[in-house]
Amino acid sequence: MKEDLFDYDTYTTCLARLDQLHANTRPLWGKMSAAQMLAHCAAVQETTNGAPLKKKTSLLLKVLKPMIKKMVVKGEYKQGEKTHPAYVQNSPKNFEQEKTRLLNALRVFHEMGPVKAEAIPHDFFGKMTAAEKGRAMFKHLEHHLQQFGV
Numbered sequence: 001m002k003e004d005l006f007d008y009d010t011y012t013t014c015l016a017r018l019d020q021l022h023a024n025t026r027p028l029w030g031k032m033s034a035a036q037m038l039a040h041c042a043a044v045q046e047t048t049n050g051a052p053l054k055k056k057t058s059l060l061l062k063v064l065k066p067m068i069k070k071m072v073v074k075g076e077y078k079q080g081e082k083t084h085p086a087y088v089q090n091s092p093k094n095f096e097q098e099k100t101r102l103l104n105a106l107r108v109f110h111e112m113g114p115v116k117a118e119a120i121p122h123d124f125f126g127k128m129t130a131a132e133k134g135r136a137m138f139k140h141l142e143h144h145l146q147q148f149g150v
Contacts, residue, residue: 002135003135003138003142004131004134004135004137004138005106005109005110005134005137005138005141006110006113006114006117006130006134007134008110010138011106011110014106014138014141014142014145015103015106017145017150018099018102018103018145018150020150021034021038021099021145021148021150022034022095023035023095023096025148025149025150026148027147027148028146028147028148028149029079029080029147030079030080030147032089032147033092033093034095034148035092035093035094035095035098035099036089036090036092036093036098037089037144037147037148038093038095038098038099038101038102039089039093039098039101039102040083040087040088040089040144041102041140041141041144042098042101042102042105043086043087043089044087044137044140045102045105045106045109045137045141046105047086047122047123047124048109048117048122048133048136048137049105049108049109049112049117049120050120051123052123053084053086053123053124054086055084055085055086057084057086057124058085061084061124065124065125068125069125069128069132072125072136072139072140073128073132073135073136076139077139077140077143079147084124106141109133109137113130114130114131114134115130117130117133117134118130118133
């Protein structure tokens with residue numbers, strides 16, 4: 001079975017790994033600080049939970065949406081892949097605030113469960129199944145946990 005954030009063991013393992021992250025943890029690749037990564041992951045999770053994107057999506061991204069969705073759900077994240085402008089984190093962030101924000105977003109997602117999650121359209125991808133959401137959110141978080149070696 002593939003891991004997803006609705007699975008209790010996967011969810012709690014991710015929480016334990018996040019607990020190993022510290023404000024001064026350096027990435028193995030990329031430019032984000034640990035606090036910026038937490039803010040990025042929180043924003044992505046909040047959108048999946050039903051929050052609207054905070055920036056417009058370019059026409060090019062809209063055209064590429066089916067391909068991007070397939071990569072997000074079924075493909076693998078690679079180091080240095082482009083990020084939707086709504087999720088880019090350039091400004092300094094408070095580590096503890098962003099960690100709390102991400103933990104809250106993850107808790108909301110896990111507690112809403114597959115049925116409620118599936119009923120909420122994603123602001124960029126539109127309709128997604130619970131399996132797609134659970135898997136995509138795990139894969140995204142896993143990518144960034146690996147980025148920071150936790």
